[in-house]
Amino acid sequence: MSHAAAKTASPAGRTRDPFLLLAVPSLLLLGMLFALPIAFLLLKSFRDADGALSVAGYIAFFSDPYMLTALRRTIVIAFETTLLTLVLGYPTAFALARARGFVQTCILIAMILPLSVGVIVKAFAWSIVFRSDGVINKTLLGLGIIDEPLRLLFTETALVIGAANIFLPFMVLPIYAVIRQINPNLGPAAATLGAGPFFRFFRVTLPLTLPGVVAGAAFVFSMAVSMYVIPNLIVGERSQMLSMLIARSFLYLRDEQMGSTMSAVLLVIAAMIVIASSIILKRLSGRQA
Template identity: 70%
Template sequence: MNAENRIALLAAPGLLYLAALYALPLALLLTESLRDAEGALSLAAYVEFFADPFNRGVLWRTLRVAALTTLLALALAYPTALALSRARGWAQTAILVAMVLPLSVGVIVKAFAWSILFRANGAINGALMGLGVIDAPIRMLFTETALIIGAANVFLPFMVLPIYAVMRQLSPALPEAAATLGAGPFFRFFRVTLPLTLPGVIAGAAFTFSLSVSMYVIPSLIVGERQQTLSMLIARSFLFLRDEQLGATISAILLLIAIAVVLGSSWLAARVTGGRP
């Protein structure tokens, strides 16, 4: 037995584990979504889903919230990753701890914390009224804006860490060389730093978008049933409507979105890096 076959045998238990826990359930889910009333294969469930304006609205809301959450997280993460890559000693340690420590706190806890902050008598309304910005509490909870802010906060580390991982590999001599050639700060950033860190941006955006498009706990606690997402619709189909085919159909659509994000980000990263690993 050659070395490649021995390596394949070592990987076999892990592959069997993944097949039993992930591949087989996904196959059963896809099969359920493709069955009609007589048990034959059909796309009727998908046609019915997209024919319903409510379902199309939920799909569009899910994609919109995921995209805006990703953009907000990117706007917050890039300067954070830049500061983290340039910090040294205790400052870098403090920023890293601030990024990693929230990952140990459950999503439910963080979502509940944001729901408390967004209440009419919460800290945000209280601070705005104390500063004289508003005269009466404004409605924040159960809004799409609150959902985007809360989700961006929860998923921020997944955007910061990939960007930081790329930034820390950049040679500090590159911006300095550009500066000696007369390049200003904006030119150095947009023509040197940003292009070289795009692989990290793409990876972080793919992580954040994938997590945002499939989140369930955060929208359930912040916006409730007023503005449903695909994940909430899946839970409603299985738990309340007892419509397994509808739940399987929406799950398959969510899976296709995730696959599209992975393939799209891989293609874009290859284009940015010119095929380099």
């Protein structure tokens, strides 16, 4: 009602949607606290210590094997984390969608409640579990499966497992949201048309849940590629990720150009993932529209 009224009230040819005004406060906040600092950061990556324009930072970054190793490691760990959350999260999302009443509430709470516990607390919990005298090692030793404690903490495997644990809800919830939109009769319809379980999964279930998978993967990857606290606590200095090198540049080395350069690289990676996923999502929904 008010929508239409506002439109007709504005002068001819200049229809403005007043609902956009509702987003102004959050846009202001994002602009002041996110866009502006990011812009400064990008500018800084193109200035040397004296303030003159230079691409020395990028040249230094891309010609330093240590930096490139860190970059590759960061991407690989983020990718592995995404893959693990997908493998664990996809069936979980189905269980969540299929469950009813109390059971569903329990799974949802189990998914969402850990989000309210700080990352640092969870990362500490993991370091306790993974320690050489931690729960896993003690169990394996007690069962006689191993003779001496395994090195779990400070390995990239532990990092991926820990990160996947923390990011799991961000994979499960988008997939769950998509599953809930799917007509529950599609599976039975496919079955009565002669489609066995595999055919049903690959021709019906998977294509229809793909938008959730893409959204979840984009969430998890962009968070995993820039995670800082989790690798710090689980892996420490042994295998540096980009985020840790950025912190070192700013806090210890006072090399603002290198810090800004690495931040820019990380930002571009995350932005590419988000843009790519939204393009894929548009394609997918375009096919269904």
